[in-house]
Amino acid sequence: MKLFQRITVKVGSNVLTRRDGTLDVTRMSALVDQIAELHKQGTEIILVSSGAVASGRSEVRPARKLDSVDQRQLFSAVGQAKLINRYYELFREHGIAVGQVLTMKESFGTRRHYLNQKNCMTVMLENGVIPIVNENDTISVSELMFTDNDELSGLIASMMDAQALIILSNIDGIYDGPPSEPASQVIREIGQGKDLSAYIQASKSSFGRGGMLTKTHIARKVADEGISVIIANGKRDNILTDLVTHPDTTLCTRFVPAPQPVSSVKKWIAHSEGFAKGEIHINRCATEVLYSDKAVSILPVGITDIRGEFEKDDIVRIVDFEGRAVGVGKANCDSAQARESMGKHGKKPVVHYDYLYIE
Numbered sequence: 001m002k003l004f005q006r007i008t009v010k011v012g013s014n015v016l017t018r019r020d021g022t023l024d025v026t027r028m029s030a031l032v033d034q035i036a037e038l039h040k041q042g043t044e045i046i047l048v049s050s051g052a053v054a055s056g057r058s059e060v061r062p063a064r065k066l067d068s069v070d071q072r073q074l075f076s077a078v079g080q081a082k083l084i085n086r087y088y089e090l091f092r093e094h095g096i097a098v099g100q101v102l103t104m105k106e107s108f109g110t111r112r113h114y115l116n117q118k119n120c121m122t123v124m125l126e127n128g129v130i131p132i133v134n135e136n137d138t139i140s141v142s143e144l145m146f147t148d149n150d151e152l153s154g155l156i157a158s159m160m161d162a163q164a165l166i167i168l169s170n171i172d173g174i175y176d177g178p179p180s181e182p183a184s185q186v187i188r189e190i191g192q193g194k195d196l197s198a199y200i201q202a203s204k205s206s207f208g209r210g211g212m213l214t215k216t217h218i219a220r221k222v223a224d225e226g227i228s229v230i231i232a233n234g235k236r237d238n239i240l241t242d243l244v245t246h247p248d249t250t251l252c253t254r255f256v257p258a259p260q261p262v263s264s265v266k267k268w269i270a271h272s273e274g275f276a277k278g279e280i281h282i283n284r285c286a287t288e289v290l291y292s293d294k295a296v297s298i299l300p301v302g303i304t305d306i307r308g309e310f311e312k313d314d315i316v317r318i319v320d321f322e323g324r325a326v327g328v329g330k331a332n333c334d335s336a337q338a339r340e341s342m343g344k345h346g347k348k349p350v351v352h353y354d355y356l357y358i359e
């Protein structure tokens with residue numbers, strides 16, 4: 001029985017690179033074999049692959065000392081070409097076509113851009129093509145970059161309505177203590193709403209930008225949208241096929257998904273925090289209602305302040321009476337209209353429940 005119809009697989013730089021920073025083609029080839037097997041069984045796969053910067057590093061010797069932005073731009077330009085070329089060759093041996101999708105944070109900012117990307121990958125999947133996604137490191141602007149490819153893979157899994165997101169790193173999962181200590185064990189399952197901050201190691205991986213902190217944050221968020229999230233070791237043989245065919249006996253950390261999948265538009269909003277154009281401040285009463293289990297909209301009567309300028313359909317941040325950012329939503333009107341109705345009874349919601357995401 002097929003557990004998942006559509007999955008997103010994220011492969012980190014540390015899985016694809018050897019200790020000396022060169023591309024580990026043997027590992028890549030083993031992963032491609034497994035993806036090809038799942039693809040042949042009818043599972044749709046979107047691959048989010050890091051490794052551009054790491055594989056470019058070994059190709060060029062810069063003529064002068066480069067700063068970190070120049071290095072990233074140069075290495076990723078060269079390395080992405082090398083990476084996708086390898087994938088192309090490896091998948092071709094299985095008779096599978098792949099397509100390259102290079103994206104940036106801005107490309108998720110408006111609903112139109114978002115749907116355009118979704119459409120691009122949908123048409124690829126419909127035609128049996130495996131999308132291979134990476135951030136367009138060469139031209140993305142540092143301040144506006146994804147934290148790392150974990151964040152990107154969360155967005156992709158969510159956007160593509162995948163049933164599972166598998167994050168492959170070079171450790172077996174999330175440990176209940178320092179991974180270097182023999183007594184530490186991999187946490188096999190993380191239930192909803194469990195606070196993990198005590199377990200997480202803040203150290204980063206050596207070749208990628210990510211770390212366990214962002215992985216956990218993203219994993220929780222994506223699982224809350226109804227998608228299974230699995231963190232596992234991409235260096236283990238047959239890890240992907242094992243995870244998909246017998247997940248219960250394969251070593252990994254699994255985040256239990258919310259029972260109700262979240263609507264597609266809410267998923268977009270949930271990942272749009274970075275694009276908020278303005279803020280809606282709400283009073284204590286509205287804050288309390290928001291945290292009750294009821295489905296509520298942001299009504300003008302509970303609003304105390306509107307900050308910034310926004311248009312209808314822009315993303316706005318919701319700030320509670322104590323100044324905490326508590327969520328994001330899609331504005332139902334522009335900022336001038338919101339100011340006009342602020343504090344008044346019987347007016348249309350400024351953010352409708354269907355377009356509201358509370359953290």
Ligand code: GLU
Nearest residue numbers: 051052053148149208209
């Ligand atoms: N996009 C980067 C690369 O391909 C990786 C970012 C990350 O480390 O997550 O090299």
